[in-house]
Amino acid sequence: MDALTNPNAANSTPLTPIQFLERAAVVYDNSPSIVYNNLTYTWRDTFIRCLRLASSISRLAIGKRDVVSVLAPNIPATYELHYAITMTGAIINTINTRLDPRTISILLRHGESKLVFVDYQLTNLIQEAVSLMPNDCAPPQLVLIIDDARQSLPSDQFINTYEAMVVTGDPGFNWVRPDTEWDPLTLSYTSGTTSSPKGVVHSHRGIFLGSVVGLVEWFVPKQPVMLWTLPMFHANGWGYIWGMAAVGGTNVCLRKFDTSIIYNSIHNNHVTHMCCAPVVLKMLSEGKPLQRRVNLMTGGAPPPAAVLLRTESLGFDVTHAYGMSETCGPSVFCAWKSEWNRLPATDKARLKARQGIKTIVMTDVDVVDPESGVSVTRDGLTQGEIVFKGGNVMMGYLKDPEATEKCIKNGWFYTGDVGVMYPDGYLEIKDRSKDVIISGGENISSVEVESVLYLHPSVNEVAVVGRPDKFWGESPCAFVSLKDDKVKPTADEIMKFCKGKLPGYMVPKSVVFKDELPKTSTAKIKKNVLREIAKSMELVVKGRL
Numbered sequence: 001m002d003a004l005t006n007p008n009a010a011n012s013t014p015l016t017p018i019q020f021l022e023r024a025a026v027v028y029d030n031s032p033s034i035v036y037n038n039l040t041y042t043w044r045d046t047f048i049r050c051l052r053l054a055s056s057i058s059r060l061a062i063g064k065r066d067v068v069s070v071l072a073p074n075i076p077a078t079y080e081l082h083y084a085i086t087m088t089g090a091i092i093n094t095i096n097t098r099l100d101p102r103t104i105s106i107l108l109r110h111g112e113s114k115l116v117f118v119d120y121q122l123t124n125l126i127q128e129a130v131s132l133m134p135n136d137c138a139p140p141q142l143v144l145i146i147d148d149a150r151q152s153l154p155s156d157q158f159i160n161t162y163e164a165m166v167v168t169g170d171p172g173f174n175w176v177r178p179d180t181e182w183d184p185l186t187l188s189y190t191s192g193t194t195s196s197p198k199g200v201v202h203s204h205r206g207i208f209l210g211s212v213v214g215l216v217e218w219f220v221p222k223q224p225v226m227l228w229t230l231p232m233f234h235a236n237g238w239g240y241i242w243g244m245a246a247v248g249g250t251n252v253c254l255r256k257f258d259t260s261i262i263y264n265s266i267h268n269n270h271v272t273h274m275c276c277a278p279v280v281l282k283m284l285s286e287g288k289p290l291q292r293r294v295n296l297m298t299g300g301a302p303p304p305a306a307v308l309l310r311t312e313s314l315g316f317d318v319t320h321a322y323g324m325s326e327t328c329g330p331s332v333f334c335a336w337k338s339e340w341n342r343l344p345a346t347d348k349a350r351l352k353a354r355q356g357i358k359t360i361v362m363t364d365v366d367v368v369d370p371e372s373g374v375s376v377t378r379d380g381l382t383q384g385e386i387v388f389k390g391g392n393v394m395m396g397y398l399k400d401p402e403a404t405e406k407c408i409k410n411g412w413f414y415t416g417d418v419g420v421m422y423p424d425g426y427l428e429i430k431d432r433s434k435d436v437i438i439s440g441g442e443n444i445s446s447v448e449v450e451s452v453l454y455l456h457p458s459v460n461e462v463a464v465v466g467r468p469d470k471f472w473g474e475s476p477c478a479f480v481s482l483k484d485d486k487v488k489p490t491a492d493e494i495m496k497f498c499k500g501k502l503p504g505y506m507v508p509k510s511v512v513f514k515d516e517l518p519k520t521s522t523a524k525i526k527k528n529v530l531r532e533i534a535k536s537m538e539l540v541v542k543g544r545l
């Protein structure tokens, strides 16, 4: 055999993250894999349960490239189904549990889902969604997931229960390996902040690379204890569903959480790792100091430096990552340099608020002029579109070649995010293309204005959007929710606070107080809704509403 003409049969078996579980069942056989209320499974249990379930799923004539959906919170079944479904050769499609029935019906139809596993608290949601599906498409079969021992089916629409399928399945099932590493593994719909949801497809190879690199970049050791505060349905828990099997971690599942549930669980389960969006980070930043430090990864939206500073002071070692459904989670990490440890805490927080640098499986990440594709000057000021190429980029959008070609072109994936590149090669997001405010010909980064507003002691949450302005074209309008303090600042005071901290044209010309800001189902602030409100508002006095 000629060593210069590879690949050969021994070195080219398809990469797949499913094999992590097979290995975990041997290496971490008696160690905990999943902890949920009073229930604990070991890695051997999890492997066997997934094989049994996979055999039951394949008995329903589900196989290669069929789509199987999951509508459930962060419970053990959601974790297991990532393996059991894909062990049959099928594609896993996790559905955001906060979506409305109409959207769910659209996704089920678009993905041609054959089977849906549904949590017992979401039966009305799925039944309504299925009833909204047009008559010309076959509705999916439904399986009920029940948390406790009750084994009753709420209606004959459900063909079986989850546990019954596990119990009756074959533990010797020969799981279906991919033909090539490019076989599809996951179908995840984007949350639709900028357009209607699109079905992102990732291959076994993409997810393998994404989950391994997530461990490397976060320095995850063997047998961590992961608290699932990130929805598993959000880009498959940023790849850590598979990653935890690779390192034999313990997955602490939570059906619902608030600050006190999280703090209790951290304490009781000796949690070492957790991921969450900046909104949850903000919630945690109002808690008490931890007894032991916890590694926390945040991403999904820009974390303000002020929130990073507070959370770190409580004992969370925060890692900041950036990615999207199209890159199976984080592909850019704010890789920490040891020399930064010597800096004052505020400088550290400012550096950490930058999104960072490509992971080791990305060939390149750059900020370019979207028209010419030429890299912008690395001065931390010149804005451009963030582009990616490398192992984490999706295969494409399901049944949407047009949308795929729009973002994958000239050998790059165009993210639609606006950023700057610093001289040290680290990038920072300034906005999403659609959120940039253009005032008097100047581009205003809403994220930059927000980061200053977050420094105000009374501000709870803030989002800045462009508001139509006869003179300037657009002007920045800040929507603010305040903390529950007795002293409430006025709109004028908020504006004054920004003066001197921002150039004049970036200071909000209007401030609107709201009890709560509208959020998407992945906890991102709905700027499109706020823009509509801003558009319809009457300006009473210049600079005031």
Ligand code: ADP
Residues within 6 Å of the ligand: 190, 191, 192, 193, 194, 298, 299, 300, 301, 302, 303, 320, 321, 322, 323, 324, 325, 326, 355, 415, 417, 429, 431, 432, 522, 524
């Ligand atoms: P959707 O595009 O529908 O919101 P995603 O959950 O895939 O669905 O969101 C990806 C987007 O979230 C990115 O394009 C980016 O705008 C934003 N994002 C993700 N991580 C970060 C981060 N660390 N900082 C700022 N924005 C982020």
